[in-house]
Amino acid sequence: MTSKGFLTSLLFSIVLSGLISQGQEWTRFRGPNGQGISEATTIPAQWTPADYNWKIALPGGGHSSPVIWKDKVFVTTGDQRANLGILLAVSVSNGQVVWRKDFTLAKYRVNDLNSYATATPTVDADHVYVLWPAKNETILVALDHEGNKVWDRTFEGVQNQHGAGSSPVVIGDRVVFSREHESRNTDAKSAWTAVHRKTGQTLWTLERQTSTKTSYSTPCVYSHDNKPQLIFASHAHGLTSVDLEKGTVIWEVPDAFSSRVVASLVISDGLIIGTNGDYGRGKRLIAIRPGSSDGSIQPKEAYKFDANFMPYVPTCIAQNGLLFMFDDLGYVTCLRSATGERLWRERPAKKFFGSPVWADGKLYCITTTGDVVVVKASENYGFLAVNSLGEKCHSTPAIAGGRMYVRTVSHLYSIGTK
Secondary structure, eight states: OOHHHHHHHHHHHHHHHHHHHHTTSBOSTTSGGGOOEEOOOOOOSSOOGGGOSEEEEOSSBOOOOOEEETTEEEEEEEETTTTEEEEEEEETTTOOEEEEEEEEOOOOOOOTTOOSSOSOOEEOSSEEEEEEEOSSEEEEEEEETTSOEEEEEEEEOOOOSSOOOOOOEEETTEEEEEEOOBTTTOOOOEEEEEEETTTOOEEEEEEEOOBSSOOOOOOEEEESSSSEEEEEEETTTEEEEEETTTOOEEEEETTSOSSBOOSOOEEETTEEEEEEEETTEEEEEEEEEOOOTTSSSOOEEEEEEEOTTSOSSSOOEEETTEEEEEOTTSOEEEEETTTOOEEEEEOOSSOBOSOOEEETTEEEEEBTTSEEEEEEOSSSOOEEEEEEOOSOOOOOOEEETTEEEEEOSSEEEEEOOO
């Protein structure tokens, strides 16, 4: 084996082992590889406040999701009046705050539906990584699990209409994140960046063109032929495969998305599936059969729907050959992920901004008013419950250690048993 082949094989092994270990933790937005799938069997479909393991008030507000590693839940909040970003480490056993770190942020304007704490942190066995994107600068910080700063980096800010929202991810020895501008606001270059998780040293930066609509999607990994492909989605570039080691484009479907991309990608039946939208509703769902990691096989469109009932903000979820869409208008739709055949469409609640997660054959998704909707993950519609949290929520649940952690604007909850 050549040295290049050995390094590629080693990188793939590191990425694969990381994804497997993440199955026992919840390390990024929507958990292992961003797919929202949990092995837990102890999350109830219905509960009352008496069933909470604990509930705590959060300082400030925000829309980021919790991440979990072993005995700690990590969650960010923001205080826009004080120009603060806050990272909390919370004990999974009793909800006590183990430590708190404050970050001074430059004041900047965001959409009323956005917040200073919208980017979800990412965590591994050594560090928790938190991204604070603002107009004039973007701060990326790594802390150990005891709250000690290991390194920090400052990058160019993010200039757009609504503020930032994409989350960082740890893949192998890299922390990857995106910064996309809007061309009507700035001449600055958008970029996708990877830094070394232990040092913060930049490993590669892939400059990208801007467009009139910033995208907020968080990347994931597609692995088929023993080499991981890093997959990004954006309005400016469509669907893009990037070499994780070099930071170069492998293949691209530039016209995949017709408008702003907020939701992240799902992988099912050998397809990469994404959605886009604008003005409060979805516009397109597209399924792409990816190309090969060496570029010899080019990607191909499997199916596409241009319709208003697609999700805009929420990310889809796929399991057991079924694709489920929770959309911004409150509908839930089930498709066959391989073909796009629609099986059912129902409206159990009002607006969704958070994304669904899957556990033990059940789907959990939170409305903007804080109702946790639970339905069967089945080709036949089955409504199970609505559990009211009583306050605004744009967040996605996290599941680890047999418990589900739900974050509203101002509280964090623990539900379920080990």
